[in-house]
Each structure stands twice: as C-alpha cells, then as structure tokens.
Amino acid sequence: MADYDLIIRGGTIYDGSGGEPVVADVAVKNGVIAAIGVFTGTAAQEIDAKGRIVTPGFVDVHTHYDGQITWENRLAPSSDHGVTTVVMGNCGVGFAPVRAGDQQLMIKLMEGVEDIPEVVMAEGVPFNWETFPDYLDAIEKRESDIDFAAQLPHSPLRVYVMGERGASLEPPTQADLAEMRRLTKEAIDAGALGVSTSRSFAHQFRDGRPAPSVKTEDQEVLTLAEGLRDAGKGVFQMVPSYDVTATERMDLLKDIARTSGRPVSFTFMQSPRGTDDWQEMLRGLESAKEEGLDLRGQIIPRPTGALLGLELSMHPFSFNPSYKAIEHLPLEEKVARMRDLEFRKRLIAEEPSDPMAFFLYVIADLDTLFVLGNPPNYNPHPQESIAARARAMGVDPKELIYDALLQRDGHEVLYRPLGNSEGERFESSGRHLVNNDRTFPALGDGGAHYSMICDAAYTTYFLTYWVRDAGEDRKIDLPYAIRKLTFEPAFAVGLKDRGLVRPGYKADLNIIDLERLHLYAPHVTYDLPTGGRRLSQRADGYEATIVSGVITYRQGRSTGALPGRLVRGGRDVPQVEGEKALEPA
Structure with a gap:
C-alpha cells in the first residue's frame, strides 16, 4: 500500500x-x-x-459564479489560471434570497450589472431555493473543478425584505432594517462567507435603473454590518462609489469595520474620474490599520477594461439605430451588411442611444480605444489608440474604428481601458497598490461579463508582466507575488486552511x-446554456x-476530476505540532 x-x-x-x-x-x-x-x-x-x-493554489475572492455553479462543473476561466478557490456573491448581486415571482427581477438585475444574457440565466439557473440557506443547500450538492464560497448579496436581500419597494429604491422602515439584520446573521450562521454591497454607478438594470443597493443610505449598509457583528464571524465586501471623495469613501468603509468588528475589503481601483485619489485611499488604509481596523483593498494587478467587438456585447456603433436592425444576424451576415458602403455611411453618421448610461460612457471615448492583439497588450501607449492613428493618417477616427471591427472577418477584439490606466499614472499607482500590505489581488469577475470583460486571467498576467518580464523599475519579487495570490486573499476572507504549502x-x-x-x-x-457566448482565455x-x-x-x-465543493463559512488555521501560524501584516 x-x-x-x-x-x-x-x-x-x-x-x-x-x-x-x-x-x-x-x-x-x-x-x-x-x-x-x-x-x-x-x-x-x-x-x-x-x-x-x-x-x-491561487485564491480569487471577487467572482460571480453564483449562476454558473448551478449549471456546469467547471468554474472557468478562473480554473484555467491556477485558481483553486473562488468567492462569489460580490457587488451586492446574486440569485438569493428570492421569493416566488421575483426570479425574473434577479435575472434582469444580473443581466444589467454583470452582463449575463437573460436567456442563459432563464435556461441555466434552476431557482430551486428561496432563502439564502436554501441556496447554500442547493449548491452544496454541486461538484466542481475548484472550491467555491458564497456571500449574501445586498440587492436580492433588500428586494426579499421590501418587495417592490426595495426594487424601487424606497427607504426602508425600521422593521425592514431589523429583518435585513436578522437575515444577514441567518445567512452567516448557515455558511455564507460574508455579505456584499455596491454603490457603483455602473451597477444598473439594463433599462438604466440603479441596482437596489446603489442608492441606499449609510444606515442600511451599517445594518448589514450589524448582522455580521451579531453572527460574530464573516466578512464584508463593498464596491464603493467613485462619485464621492476618497475621504467620504474611506469614512464609510471605516464605519462598516467599526460597526461589524469584522474584516472589510473593497474594490480599489484608480478611476479615470479621480486619477490621484488612490494616494488618499492608501493613507486611509494606513490610518485604519493604526486604529486596529481590518480594512483592505481588493486590486487587480493590471489595467482593466471592456472588450468590444461585433461578437461581443457592444462596440462604438452598437447603440446606433441602423446597427440595432442587424445586431441579431449571424456574424458572417452582419459583416457583409457592414461592408456595404451605403450602410457604412449611414451607421457612422448616426449617434448612439441607450438607457444605460454606463454603456454609453464605455463607447464614448474614442481616444482610449485600441486593438487588443495576440498576445494581448493591456498597457498600450496613447499614441497606439485607433483615434491617434487616424489623426496621424488624416482620417476620421470613426472610419478607422469601423475598419478595425471588420478585421479578421469580424472577430477582432478592441480594448477600452476603464481603470488603472491613465498613461504613466498606473505605472506609479500600480506599484504602490501591488506593493502594499493593505491590498491584495482579486477582481477576476469570473462568471460575469461573459461578452465584455475577461479579467480572470490576472493571476497569469501578474506572474508574467510584474514578475518574470519586468524590468527593475517595476519588478515584483516572485516569493512576494505568490504570497499576494495565495495566503493574503485566503486569510483576508477567513479561509485560513489554504494559501500555504505547509x-x-x-x-x-x-x-x-x-x-x-x-x-x-x-x-x-x-x-x-442556449448556446450563449462567453469570452475564454487560455494560458500555457x-x-x-x-x-x-x-x-x-x-x-x-x-482531467475531468471534480473535487471542488462549497466552502461553508471560514476555516481555522490547521493545528500542526511544531508549525507556527503565519499572520498577515
């Protein structure tokens, strides 16, 4: 034997x-x-x-596999890039709790916020649950290639408690708040790893309405923190508003940490709307550390952005009236129509219209639109933008963008950076965000944005761009990089039984x-499901x-092996004689 x-x-x-x-x-x-x-x-x-x-194994604590785990057994693309544990239920969105009759509302919410096609969810998500403990019971039966843990999302919770008033952004009563607090504790006790919320302007229904959590008052957010305090365990995840100052952002995050007495992490990005406020955010993290608050920033160690194309969710002409008439055609027919000179002239002359302001924002800035290439270039120089090239050639940028979309018979992918990429600034803020004991890599967003974002490969990117291929001006040491991908994110969410080879x-x-x-x-x-499309990304x-x-x-x-299972709640450090437990900074 x-x-x-x-x-x-x-x-x-x-x-x-x-x-x-x-x-x-x-x-x-x-x-x-x-x-x-x-x-x-x-x-x-x-x-x-x-x-x-x-x-x-790598640990990504910011994913959206809440639906995908119910219909398939591989949590790709994360599992294609060395990730062995994921945490889902981020950004305050998910599929539970949900009352009978509200399932379509949850589908519509995930369609808008996470760019998952409605028909895919209608076919794939079984909704054989109501409460969040029911949801955990349902996914506990699932087998996967990697482990997965779930968080209680604020938006479904709000609608579950308040009904249509919650979806319509009405303020909660004291009874509503008490019930949200009770259900938060109930979910944590049942095995939810934590609770999540969002105030991002980008999180909207497809018709432009804000997600239920986005406009809530601080009192409601702190009520969720009180539920964590009642449970005495769990973590809090938030996507803060970048429409307020960094000071206001940090003040609320610190209040959440004080109220809950639990670890808090948040989406920490360099936003084009406030290119320098990352420095103030870092100062806020240091002051939180001095106060004894467990507050950390989730970062993605590469510029993030939307991928655009004729096969994908959007591109600079996708919201123009003439394109809407052909958007459902097979790609080959669509390309043929777009090569018609009269159609081309009409489409280029039109202006876009869509109820979702964030989508219009994504396609509006032609100066930050690039051909992604293969291998992908996530750090292009501004002079490489399609618009900059067009100006150098003396042509209308829209003409050159139109031509780019038709390259490779319509399969070309364009790249629109959205964060961590203000010319040289990311090279500066990036070093500070990666090399900081109050931040850790995450934000792969696997299971969402199937036709617009493919960030789950950040682990591979980190090990190549920042480690192996980096010059001395930006190089991250390999031992430290591995720690940032493994021990630190695992410990931050209370999964202390993994992330170390010991x-x-x-x-x-x-x-x-x-x-x-x-x-x-x-x-x-x-x-x-239903033949829906998604972006995949391979690595050698x-x-x-x-x-x-x-x-x-x-x-x-x-290999076909499926050892991955639901992780209910946090895990303690393994007790091994002669081994000293490692603590984060």
Whole structure:
C-alpha cells in the first residue's frame, strides 16, 4: 500500500509566506499536505516537478459564479489560471434570497450589472431555493473543478425584505432594517462567507435603473454590518462609489469595520474620474490599520477594461439605430451588411442611444480605444489608440474604428481601458497598490461579463508582466507575488486552511513552468446554456493544478476530476505540532 496519495518531487517551492524558496518534495494524503522534505516512500501518483515552481493554489475572492455553479462543473476561466478557490456573491448581486415571482427581477438585475444574457440565466439557473440557506443547500450538492464560497448579496436581500419597494429604491422602515439584520446573521450562521454591497454607478438594470443597493443610505449598509457583528464571524465586501471623495469613501468603509468588528475589503481601483485619489485611499488604509481596523483593498494587478467587438456585447456603433436592425444576424451576415458602403455611411453618421448610461460612457471615448492583439497588450501607449492613428493618417477616427471591427472577418477584439490606466499614472499607482500590505489581488469577475470583460486571467498576467518580464523599475519579487495570490486573499476572507504549502494545509497546489508561462488573447466560445457566448482565455505553463490532493488540470487541460465543493463559512488555521501560524501584516 502506498505511503501517500501524491508526491510532487523536486520542485522549487514558493510556499506562500513570502519567504525564500526551497527545493523539496511535497507529500499529500487525504486531501492535505502531509509532509515536505525528501521522501523515499511511495505514492499512488507522482509528479516530477524538477525545474518547475510549486505554489499554493491561487485564491480569487471577487467572482460571480453564483449562476454558473448551478449549471456546469467547471468554474472557468478562473480554473484555467491556477485558481483553486473562488468567492462569489460580490457587488451586492446574486440569485438569493428570492421569493416566488421575483426570479425574473434577479435575472434582469444580473443581466444589467454583470452582463449575463437573460436567456442563459432563464435556461441555466434552476431557482430551486428561496432563502439564502436554501441556496447554500442547493449548491452544496454541486461538484466542481475548484472550491467555491458564497456571500449574501445586498440587492436580492433588500428586494426579499421590501418587495417592490426595495426594487424601487424606497427607504426602508425600521422593521425592514431589523429583518435585513436578522437575515444577514441567518445567512452567516448557515455558511455564507460574508455579505456584499455596491454603490457603483455602473451597477444598473439594463433599462438604466440603479441596482437596489446603489442608492441606499449609510444606515442600511451599517445594518448589514450589524448582522455580521451579531453572527460574530464573516466578512464584508463593498464596491464603493467613485462619485464621492476618497475621504467620504474611506469614512464609510471605516464605519462598516467599526460597526461589524469584522474584516472589510473593497474594490480599489484608480478611476479615470479621480486619477490621484488612490494616494488618499492608501493613507486611509494606513490610518485604519493604526486604529486596529481590518480594512483592505481588493486590486487587480493590471489595467482593466471592456472588450468590444461585433461578437461581443457592444462596440462604438452598437447603440446606433441602423446597427440595432442587424445586431441579431449571424456574424458572417452582419459583416457583409457592414461592408456595404451605403450602410457604412449611414451607421457612422448616426449617434448612439441607450438607457444605460454606463454603456454609453464605455463607447464614448474614442481616444482610449485600441486593438487588443495576440498576445494581448493591456498597457498600450496613447499614441497606439485607433483615434491617434487616424489623426496621424488624416482620417476620421470613426472610419478607422469601423475598419478595425471588420478585421479578421469580424472577430477582432478592441480594448477600452476603464481603470488603472491613465498613461504613466498606473505605472506609479500600480506599484504602490501591488506593493502594499493593505491590498491584495482579486477582481477576476469570473462568471460575469461573459461578452465584455475577461479579467480572470490576472493571476497569469501578474506572474508574467510584474514578475518574470519586468524590468527593475517595476519588478515584483516572485516569493512576494505568490504570497499576494495565495495566503493574503485566503486569510483576508477567513479561509485560513489554504494559501500555504505547509503540513496540515489543504492540498491545493500549482506546478508551473514559469519560463513557458504565456497568456493568449481572449476568444469567443458559444458554450453557455442556449448556446450563449462567453469570452475564454487560455494560458500555457500550468503543468498541473491540484485541488484537495486531486489533479484537476495537466498541461492546462482538465482531467475531468471534480473535487471542488462549497466552502461553508471560514476555516481555522490547521493545528500542526511544531508549525507556527503565519499572520498577515
């Protein structure tokens, strides 16, 4: 009989602590790391990792797989990029709790906020639940390639308690607030990892109405924090408003942390609306630390933005009247119509119209529109924009953008940066945001924005752009980078049993050929329910990914194994004799 279930031999271990690597074997038994050293014993399976790095599995605490987990067993694209645990239910949106008759409202909400096609959700989400504990019971039966945890979202909770008054943004009564507080505690006690809310102007129904959480008063937000305090566990996640000052933003986040007594994290981005306020936000994080508040920023270690094209949700002409007449045609027919000179002239001359102001904002700035390319260039120079090239050629930018959309027979992808990308500024703020003990990488948004954003590959991007391929002016050391992708996000949300390669910890691991690590451009597939489309993004260099001691991916391809399960609530640090627990800064 074999001594272990799996032995990874001779890899260079970056254990997630930020310490220097060691070359050793990793032995796994019963889903946990049994020992690290040099072993002569046997295992049911062995992997030769010589010349490769061995890391903990990556943890992305900001995803939206709430629906996808109900209809399929792979949580891609996250699981294609070394992620072994995801947290969903972010931004205050999700599918539970929901009363009979309100399911369509939740679908419409997710369609607007997270760009998931209505027909996909109507076909794919079973809605075999009402309360949030019911939802957890339903998804606990699901098997997946990676682990997943859920948070209670504010918008569905508000509608569940208040009905149409909640969807119509009416103020809550004291009885409404008391019920939200009670249900928050109930969800946490049942295994919700935390509670989430949003005040982002971008979070709207498709008809332009704000999501139910967006316009709520501070008292209601703090009521959710009181529910966490009542439970004595759980975390709070927020997308703050970037229409207010950084001081106002931080004041509310600190109030949430004080009221709940629990860890709080928030979407922290450099916004084009306030290009320098990241510095004030960092000062606010430091003052929160001095006060003893557990407040941290979730960052994405690359510029983020919308992907536009004829196959995708939008492009600069998609809201023009003439395009609306052809938008549902097959791509080949659409391209043929757009190549008609009379149609082209008419479409270019028209102005866009749509009830969703955020979508119009995305397509409006032609000076920040680029061809993404393959490999993708997420850091283009302003002079590389299509509009800048058009001006240099002496032509109308709309003409050149039109031509770009028709490249590759209509498959071309255009890139519209939306955050962390103000010329040289991201290179400055980026270093400060990544190299900070009060921030950690997240915001992959997997399971959402199927036809507009593909950020779940940020783990691969981080290890290439900021680590392997970086010059000394921006280089992040590999031990620190691995810590930021593993231990820090896991600890921030209370999943303290993973994120380190140490005895007793969950055997979630990656074996990576760092020199061969390569990120391909996103591409469109049609494999959602009803044949719905989504953006996928491949990578080379992930030689193996392991979840609970089971090999789930080899050479970037699924093995078909599904060891991933729902994680109910936080997890304590494994108690192993002789091992000292690691604490974040």
